[in-house]
Amino acid sequence: MSLYSALDAAVSGLSAQSSALAAISANIANASTTGYKTEDTSFDALVAASSGTNTSLASTEGVSTSYYREMSSQGEISSTTTATNMAIDGDGFFVVSASSSDTSASTDLFTRDGSFSTDANGYLINSSGDYLMGYVTDSSGNPTSTSAGTLSGLTAIQIPTTTTVSATTEASLSANLPADLAVGSSVTSSMQVIDSQGVTQTIGETWTKTAANTWSLSLSNPYSTDASTSTGTISPSTVTVTFDGNGVLSSTSPSPVSLTLSNMTSGASDSTFTLNLGTDGQTDGLTQYASSNSTNEISITSSTHDGSSAGSLSSVSIGDTGLVTAKYSNGDSIIVAKVPIATFADEEDLTQLSGSTYEASANSGTAVISQAGSNGAGSITGSALEASTTDTATEFNKMIVAQQAYSAAAEVITYVDKMYQTLTQSIA
Numbered sequence: 001m002s003l004y005s006a007l008d009a010a011v012s013g014l015s016a017q018s019s020a021l022a023a024i025s026a027n028i029a030n031a032s033t034t035g036y037k038t039e040d041t042s043f044d045a046l047v048a049a050s051s052g053t054n055t056s057l058a059s060t061e062g063v064s065t066s067y068y069r070e071m072s073s074q075g076e077i078s079s080t081t082t083a084t085n086m087a088i089d090g091d092g093f094f095v096v097s098a099s100s101s102d103t104s105a106s107t108d109l110f111t112r113d114g115s116f117s118t119d120a121n122g123y124l125i126n127s128s129g130d131y132l133m134g135y136v137t138d139s140s141g142n143p144t145s146t147s148a149g150t151l152s153g154l155t156a157i158q159i160p161t162t163t164t165v166s167a168t169t170e171a172s173l174s175a176n177l178p179a180d181l182a183v184g185s186s187v188t189s190s191m192q193v194i195d196s197q198g199v200t201q202t203i204g205e206t207w208t209k210t211a212a213n214t215w216s217l218s219l220s221n222p223y224s225t226d227a228s229t230s231t232g233t234i235s236p237s238t239v240t241v242t243f244d245g246n247g248v249l250s251s252t253s254p255s256p257v258s259l260t261l262s263n264m265t266s267g268a269s270d271s272t273f274t275l276n277l278g279t280d281g282q283t284d285g286l287t288q289y290a291s292s293n294s295t296n297e298i299s300i301t302s303s304t305h306d307g308s309s310a311g312s313l314s315s316v317s318i319g320d321t322g323l324v325t326a327k328y329s330n331g332d333s334i335i336v337a338k339v340p341i342a343t344f345a346d347e348e349d350l351t352q353l354s355g356s357t358y359e360a361s362a363n364s365g366t367a368v369i370s371q372a373g374s375n376g377a378g379s380i381t382g383s384a385l386e387a388s389t390t391d392t393a394t395e396f397n398k399m400i401v402a403q404q405a406y407s408a409a410a411e412v413i414t415y416v417d418k419m420y421q422t423l424t425q426s427i428a
Contacts, residue, residue: 003423007416012062013409016043019065020402027390034127035112035356036388037069071347075112075386083316084124086114087386090378092341093358095154095367096130105151108133110342110367112386113356118316122159124324128357131156134324134337141323141335149369157337161313163328165198167271168307174284175300178291179247181209187298191275194307195232195261197268199224203234207298213243213250213288222261232264241277243288249278273305308332318382322372341377342367 020041030036044064077087088094093110097103100123109130116124116132124132133154135143147153171193181187186208195201204220217239221230240253257275261268278285284301292299311330318324322339344350349363360367373379 003416003419007413009062010409010412010416012064013412014406016041016063016065017402017406017409019067021399021406023067024395024399024402027395028392030355031388031390031392031395033113033355033388034115035075035386036390037071037073037075037112037356038389038391039067039069042066042068068348069352070389071350073389075389077381077384077386079384081383082115082117083383084116084118084318085383085385086116086318086339087381087384088112088114088341088372088378089381090373091347092343092370092372092377093347094126095133095151095340095342095369096126096128096357097133097156098130100131100156100158103133103155105154108151108154108367109353109357109359110350111357114385118159122161122313124157124159128354130357132339133157134322134339137323137335137338139335141338143338151342151367151369154340154369157324157339159313159316159324159326159336160334163308163311163330163332163334165196165310166194166307167196168193168273168305170274170276171305172276172302173286173300174278174302175286175298176291177207177209177215177241177286177288177298178296179288180290181296183209183211185209185296187296189298189300189303191303191305193222193261193273193305194309195222195264195266195268196271197264197266198309199231199266199268200309201231201261213245215241215243215288217241219259222264231266232261232268235260235262239275241286247288249286252277273307318380320373320379320381322380339372339380340369341372341380342369343375343377344368 023039023041027038042065044066077089093112094114096109096111097107099107111126111130113126113128115127119125134157135145135148135153136155138144145153171191173191178187186206189205190202191205192200192202201222201224203222206218208216208218210216219234219237221234222232223229224231236254239257242250244250257277258272259275260270260272262270291297308330311328311332313326314329315327316324324336324339325333326336327333344367345365346363349361350358351361352358370377
C-alpha cells in the first residue's frame with residue numbers, strides 16, 4: 001500500500017465516522033419520537049486487488065458505510081390519557097395519508113407513530129399531520145367496502161362529533177294488569193317515544209277493564225312537557241287486549257299494534273312505531289295476574305323504546321382488532337371504522353420520509369393489509385404509544401467510539417503528510 005493509498009484510506013475513515021456520527025445524532029435527536037426505529041451504520045472494507053493473477057496481494061484501501069434500521073425491534077408501549085392514541089404490539093404499520101380527500105392507494109404512507117387525535121372536522125391525525133386510514137364498517141364492525149383488504153378500499157377515518165336523530169320505530173312494555181280489578185275500573189301508565197325531530201314525546205295510557213280477561217287501552221295524544229298541552233295526535237288511539245284464563249296474553253287488536261304520530265305542532269314529520277306488548281302466550285310481556293299491591297295499580301317491569309335524539313361525542317375507544325367505537329351523550333354507541341395493519345415482505349427496505357413515516361419501495365414489496373392481530377400483523381393497543389427504540393446510553397458509547405476512530409484517522413493523515421514532506425525534502 002502506497003502513501004497515497006494510506007491517505008485515501010484515512011480520508012474514507014473520516015467520511016465513514018462522519019456518517020456514523022450523523023446516524024448517532026439522528027438517533028439521539030429522535031430518542032423521544034413516537035415509533036422511531038434506531039438507525040445503525042454498517043462499515044464495509046474497500047478492497048483493491050493487485051494487477052495480474054495473484055489475488056493474495058489484494059489490500060484494504062479504506063472503508064464504506066451503509067445505513068440500516070432495526071425495523072423489527074419493538075419499542076416500549078406506554079399508556080396515555082388520550083383515547084385515540086394507538087400502539088402496534090408486533091409487526092406492521094398504520095396506513096396514513098397526507099390528505100383526507102385524496103385517498104388513492106398511491107398516496108398511502110406507513111408509520112408506527114400512533115399519536116392520533118381528532119382535528120376540528122373529526123378526522124384522526126397524528127403528530128406528523130398525517131390522516132389515519134381505515135375501513136368504514138357496518139353496525140357489527142364488518143367493513144362495508146367491496147375492496148376491503150386492499151389499499152384502495154381505505155378512507156380517512158372521521159369520527160362524527162354528533163349523531164343524527166332517529167325516530168322511534170319500536171316501543172316495548174312489560175307489565176302486569178291487576179286481575180282483581182273490577183270491570184269498568186281503570187289504571188294508568190305512560191310511555192315515551194322520540195319523534196322525527198328528536199323530541200321526546202310522552203303518551204298517556206289508560207287501561208280500562210271492559211270484561212273478564214278483556215281490557216281497552218286508550219292512548220292520549222302526545223305531549224312533551226305537561227299533559228294539558230297536546231303536541232300532536234296518535235292513531236289509532238284505542239287498543240283492545242285480551243288474556244286467557246291463566247292471565248297470559250291472548251291477542252291484541254289491532255295486531256300488531258302499529259301507532260302513528262302525526263300533526264305535530266313542532267312541524268316534525270309523521271312517524272310510525274310498533275308497540276310490542278308481547279306475543280301470544282308470552283309471559284314476559286303483558287300479563288294479567290293478581291295485583292301485588294293493595295291499590296290494584298299496574299305493575300310495570302320495563303318500558304323501553306328505540307330511536308334517539310341528537311347527541312354530542314363523549315368518548316372514543318379503540319379495540320385490539322382496530323375497531324373504533326364512538327359514544328355519544330344520548331347513549332348511542334357507534335362503531336365508526338376499522339383500523340387495519342400493513343405488513344411487508346422486507347420492511348427493512350422501506351424508504352424513510354421522516355422520523356417515523358415510510359413509503360413502499362421496489363425492494364420492500366407491496367403492502368399486505370390485514371386485520372390487527374391476524375396474518376402476522378401486530379395487535380393494536382388503544383390509549384397507548386410506542387416509544388422510540390433509541391437507547392441514549394448506547395448511542396453515547398457509539399459516539400465515543402466514532403470520535404476516537406475519527407481522531408485516529410485524522411492522525412493518520414497528519415503522519416502521511418509528514419512522510420510526504422520527508423520524501424519531498426529527500427528528493428530535493
